[in-house]
């Protein structure tokens with residue numbers, strides 16, 4: 001009998017496999033795709049440019065533990081992730097910072113204090129806590145910025161009116177009062193120097209790990225402990241109903257010029273069907289002829305097939321809770337990762353929960 005069966009070879013599955021295997025445990029990892037790495041998988045396209053197959057993955061974290069752990073498998077490139085938003089024919093720093101406020105409102109805010117006061121006057125106050133994603137955004141940035149930068153982007157991204165989404169969807173909006181134009185404000189903003197796929201290859205290179213690609217759960221052999229990183233509703237054969245997901249369509253293009261756009265990511269909230277254009281070379285710092293870019297279009301799960309983003313609403317969170325309760329009743333099933341927990345996790349967050357679960361499993365033995 002297999003002692004540990006791990007379903008899915010993304011960050012959640014591979015971190016746990018690596019930790020258990022390094023402690024001498026035998027594990028079997030199954031992965032339904034023909035490669036490891038989950039959604040962080042990258043590869044060289046036909047023009048020799050390193051691209052991310054399932055959408056751009058910019059690495060950032062405040063966790064020393066995550067950096068220490070991953071640095072066993074990769075060296076890093078320091079990289080400031082810069083994103084701009086195309087609004088009314090102009091490019092603005094995004095997330096909104098003091099430069100965005102000055103350019104958009106044609107004002108001259110000189111200090112953080114001035115910017116804070118200015119933004120505070122724009123914010124809309126609600127009686128009680130904001131009830132949905134629109135109210136949450138209005139409470140953070142006010143109507144004008146919301147309409148220009150967030151409203152259509154959110155509607156396009158999720159395929160529903162922001163009023164129907166949980167406040168947590170827009171609660172993540174970062175606002176800067178200085179002129180810092182880095183997309184994230186974390187202690188570490190990096191990219192793996194040889195790409196993500198190499199990290200996974202090195203993690204899985206352990207004689208105690210048996211890796212079965214093109215293999216889906218359930219499996220025709222017995223197991224003692226199941227570490228499951230696939231879709232929560234699928235595990236229970238959708239018996240309580242389907243959890244909603246938003247999918248994506250990626251259109252790749254190549255140009256015979258050094259660069260296509262001024263930074264790694266430009267958001268298009270309003271006029272276009274796509275939400276963003278990403279140019280890989282800015283982030284990977286790859287030196288090569290030509291450049292490849294990717295246009296990202298949000299689509300329904302029926303069209304895109306891959307469940308990229310959990311659609312968080314009151315109803316979907318209730319349903320996920322009911323499925324998790326079913327899992328808790330089975331003492332040898334452990335749910336971990338963005339699909340199994342029905343959570344929007346960044347890579348570093350998944351790594352942290354996976355490390356914690358690996359420790360718990362090892363302590364149990």
Ligand SMILES: Cc1cc2nc3c(=O)[nH]c(=O)nc-3n(C[C@H](O)[C@H](O)[C@H](O)COP(=O)(O)OP(=O)(O)OC[C@H]3O[C@@H](n4cnc5c(N)ncnc54)[C@H](O)[C@@H]3O)c2cc1C
Pocket residue numbers: 007008009010011012013030031032033037038039040054055056057058059060215216217218229230231248308309336337338339345346347348350
């Ligand atoms: C478009 C997009 C952009 C993102 N950008 C960033 C970013 O810039 N920075 C950041 O920190 N995070 C980003 N993320 C989040 C990041 O992708 C996740 O945090 C991370 O991939 C989660 O790892 P995971 O192992 O939980 O899931 P996944 O990477 O999805 O891995 C799960 C694996 O399980 C496999 N699987 C599922 N069901 C089964 C089954 N039944 N049998 C066998 N195998 C199965 C899947 O094929 C998959 O390989 C982004 C996510 C998306 C969708």
